[in-house]
Amino acid sequence: MIKASVLSCLLLSNSYAAEIEGLSAIGVGGIPMAKQEAIQDALMQASLWNGAKVEASSLVEEGRVSELQRVVPVQELSRYKLLREWREGSFYHVLIESDPAPEATQSKVPIASAVTATPAESMAAAHALSPPAPPRYPQCPQADFAYRKKLLLAHFQLQNPADANDIVHFQDGLQQELSRLLAASDHYLPLRTVNEAAFNLQPGFYDPILQPERVRELARRYGTQFVVGGVVRDIGPYGERYSFAWGNDIKNGERRISPSIPMLQLSSSLPSIAPLGLKVKPSSRRFEADLYVFDGASGALLKQQRFTDSVTGEVMQGSDYVFGSRRFYDTDFGQMVEQQLGKIVAGVDDALACQAFAARISRVEKNRVFLDAGSTARLAKGDKLQLFRVKSTNQVVAAVNGDSSMSLGMPEELVSAVTITQVQPLFAIAVLENGSITPEVGDYVRFSMKESR
Structure with missing residues (x-):
């Protein structure tokens, strides 16, 4: 097997509106x-147009040559003015005027239509002049999450x-919130x-x-590349603090310790004073909580990590405090949980930043293959990827101790x-460079500059 070196070419031009x-x-x-x-x-x-970087590499294995290629903008533009839009047949056209952000504030952000800088953007530009913080994940070719x-x-x-008796929808809410944060990361x-x-x-096993x-x-x-699971070990309350209880203001996990003050009737025309207690x-x-990150193709465990914290203050939830709601996050316990969920997402990033992007073949038509990933995964026309096949689904490489898990x-x-x-949006069509190969449904394509170094 011969592995060729990676070629990275930078094509630069001046940034200006166009x-x-x-x-x-x-x-x-x-x-x-x-x-x-x-x-x-x-x-x-x-x-x-304002500058691009071309990453390419080639790999020779058993007489077969394959190439990887990706064109990446040096600066992703997000500011624009829509000048004109029209329809021609089955296509829709737009004409925009791009407005590149100052070089010091370049960042990967979602599409936006604002052209003028806000005070907040001006402050962000000032902060951008300071040295950037080091990335939290290891340096590797895939660490930019291009796909x-x-x-x-x-x-x-x-x-x-x-x-979790006092928290409404804790388990499904936790899953939903993690899903929301993972999607918001754009990775x-x-x-x-x-x-x-x-x-x-x-039960009985830790x-x-x-x-x-x-x-x-x-x-x-589910057609995914990775699987993430976890175990919430402990969200139990502890300690004691005292406060007045008015009426039936007793939540799950709280209790009265003094008799209520008898209700007083001031007048037949006035309501009763609610019972007051302690x-x-x-x-x-x-x-x-423990996080587990698995590779979907092999089932192998890629990472296991524990996240722990505690907080003092308003920690018990009412029946109308649904997990993940703003009301829940406004409590002291909710704020701590929100921080821990962010750390769990960062833990997933750490585990998967250096794992190559892969997509499965879902359909084959002669020399064309249909991939189960498209523009939502940021695949683009002209991208070149490598096609792999698992040699045998029955040939799992066992651990030294023979444990199947x-x-x-x-x-x-x-x-x-x-x-x-x-x-x-959800699929892409690709052609094979080697016409003598017959791809199969279940084969997969991968983009990994690291593979070819």
Whole structure:
């Protein structure tokens, strides 16, 4: 096997405003979706016009040559003015005037229509002049998350269900909030299971029983590259603090410790004074959760990490404090949980930043293959990826101790290279460079500059 070195070429030009035309086919989403896609197309062209970096490499294995290629803008433009829009047949056109941000404030941000800088943007520009903080994930070719990776968020199991009696929709709310944060990071395309965990947590055992075959089955069924699961070990309250209780103002986990003051009737025309008493409620609460990140193709465990914290203050929740709601996050316990969820998302980033993007082949037509990833994953026409095939699904590489739950994965072989010729939101069409190869449904393509170094 011969691995060629990576070629990285930088094409630069001056950043300035320009009129750029973009277009998109009018599909099932109608004109509104076509308009947004046309604007995205124009912004991408404007970004490339103001400078682009071409990353390419080649790999020779057993006489077969495959190439990787990706064109990345040096600066992703997000500021624009829409000058004109029109329809021609089945295509929708837009004409925009791009407005590059100052070089000091370049960043990858979602599409926006504002052209003039706000005071907040001016302050951000001033902060950008200071040295950037080091990235929290390891340095590697994929650390910029050029492609969005499909990820399945499995059910997080609660070790002590009674701990969450005062929190409405704790488990499904936790899963939903993690999914929202993972999607907001713009690194992933997350999906959620319905009450399906990635492993078993048996009573009387602390460590979960890992099941690589279950992980592989979940990844196949949901069509994802990775599977994330977890165990919430402890969210129990502790300690005591005292306050007055007015009426029936007693939440789960709180109790009265003094008799109520008898109700007083001031007048037949006035309402009764509600009973006043003293109640005891927990002063603090813990949060302890274990995160597990799995590779969907092999079922192998990529990362296990624990997140712990505690907080003092308003820690018990009422019946109308739904997990993930703003009302929940406004409590002291909710604020701590919100911080921990952010750290869990950062932990997923750490585990997957250096894992190559991959997509499965879902359909084959002669020398064309249909991939289960498209523009939402940031695939683009002209991208070149490598096509791999698992040699045998029955040849799992076992661990030294023979434990099936600790299998190392499955061997694979490089089959060909593919070039993306058409991109839709949820799928892409690619052609094979090696016409003598017959791809199969279930084979997968991968982009990894690290593979070819």
